[in-house]
Amino acid sequence: xxxxxxxxxxxxxxxxxxxxxxxxxxxxxxxxxxxxxxxxxxxxxxxxxxxxxxxxxxxxxxxxxxxxxxxxxxxxxxxxxxxxxxxxxxxxxxxxxxxxxxxxxxxxxxxxxxxxxxxxxxxxxxxxxxxxx
Numbered sequence: 001x002x003x004x005x006x007x008x009x010x011x012x013x014x015x016x017x018x019x020x021x022x023x024x025x026x027x028x029x030x031x032x033x034x035x036x037x038x039x040x041x042x043x044x045x046x047x048x049x050x051x052x053x054x055x056x057x058x059x060x061x062x063x064x065x066x067x068x069x070x071x072x073x074x075x076x077x078x079x080x081x082x083x084x085x086x087x088x089x090x091x092x093x094x095x096x097x098x099x100x101x102x103x104x105x106x107x108x109x110x111x112x113x114x115x116x117x118x119x120x121x122x123x124x125x126x127x128x129x130x131x132x133x
Contacts (some may be wrong), residue, residue, distance in 0.1 A: 006129045009060075010122050016052045017121060021114045023050060030091070030105040032114075036084055037092050044085075051081055053121070060128055069127040076120070 002010075023039075026032045040047040048054070054077045060070040090096060091105070 002126075003129070006126065009129075010125050013053060013056055013121055013125055014118060016056060017117050020051060020053060021117070025114050027108055028106055029109065032109075033084075033087055033091055033105070037088055040085075040088050040092075047085075048081070051077070053077055053117075054081060060125070064128050064131070067128050067131050069124050069131060073121060073124050073128070 024032050024035055026035055036047065039050050054074075057070070057074040057077045061067070061074050064070040090101075097105070
């Protein structure tokens with residue numbers, strides 16, 4: 001049986017991840033970027049605060065004494081945010097897009113793509129706890 005603490009962390013992470021998915025969700029990548037740009041244009045700090053699972057990942061790293069799985073969660077979330085910021089700058093600030101990038105951003109996304117994190121992160125959280133938190 002999964003311990004109560006572990007179950008609570010997994011449920012909290014899922015709720016926070018669903019929050020992130022809901023404010024970013026769109027039919028295309030450019031639509032997702034446009035929604036993100038609304039927050040980013042207010043302030044980069046607002047944009048960063050809209051990613052609570054990133055801070056949750058930092059907490060996991062500290063609690064687990066820098067467990068490999070906790071670091072993996074942190075790196076995945078950090079790289080995700082960095083790529084989003086780079087794309088926001090490229091698309092909305094510099095306005096320099098190659099034809100290939102334009103086609104990729106305009107192509108439709110499957111409706112389940114935004115929920116991939118819900119499949120990736122809970123097993124990693126479980127492994128953090130099993131490795132000795």
